[in-house]
Amino acid sequence: xxxxxxxxxxxxxxxxxxxxxxxxxxxxxxxxxxxxxxxxxxxxxxxxxxxxxxxxxxxxxxxxxxxxxxxxxxxxxxxxxxxxxxxxxxxxxxxxxxxxxxxxxxxxxxxxxxxxxxxxxxxxxxxxx
Numbered sequence: 768x769x770x771x772x773x774x775x776x777x778x779x780x781x782x783x784x785x786x787x788x789x790x791x792x793x794x795x796x797x798x799x800x801x802x803x804x805x806x807x808x809x810x811x812x813x814x815x816x817x818x819x820x821x822x823x824x825x826x827x828x829x830x831x832x833x834x835x836x837x838x839x840x841x842x843x844x845x846x847x848x849x850x851x852x853x854x855x856x857x858x859x860x861x862x863x864x865x866x867x868x869x870x871x872x873x874x875x876x877x878x879x880x881x882x883x884x885x886x887x888x889x890x891x892x893x894x895x896x
Contacts, residue, residue, distance in 0.1 A: 774807075783872060785807070789817045794822060812877060824861045
């Protein structure tokens with residue numbers, strides 16, 4: 768009995784499904800799709816960019832919390848309140864980016880987020896070939 772040819776995607780998934788899941792599940796989805804094997808460039812890009820997007824977002828929130836805590840410790844709490852709208856705008860931008868990336872990936876289209884795409888190319892040069 769002859770089996771189906773092996774797909775070059777993680778776990779034999781369709782490329783759009785694998786890329787969509789990478790974005791949908793964030794850092795964990797990206798890591799799973801990278802570790803799942805496969806050489807499909809579209810899926811590898813989606814996995815790497817998903818990891819970069821959410822690690823950058825988490826790093827931003829950690830930095831924002833540290834700055835806010837330092838301002839409160841220095842009795843500059845009123846100044847720290849100006850960081851709230853900044854955090855809200857970044858959270859909204861991350862939500863829009865997340866929705867946009869996973870919807871377009873499920874449609875089979877590649878997404879390159881401004882700024883994040885450059886970081887992805889820099890950090891994942893070996894994985895992206």
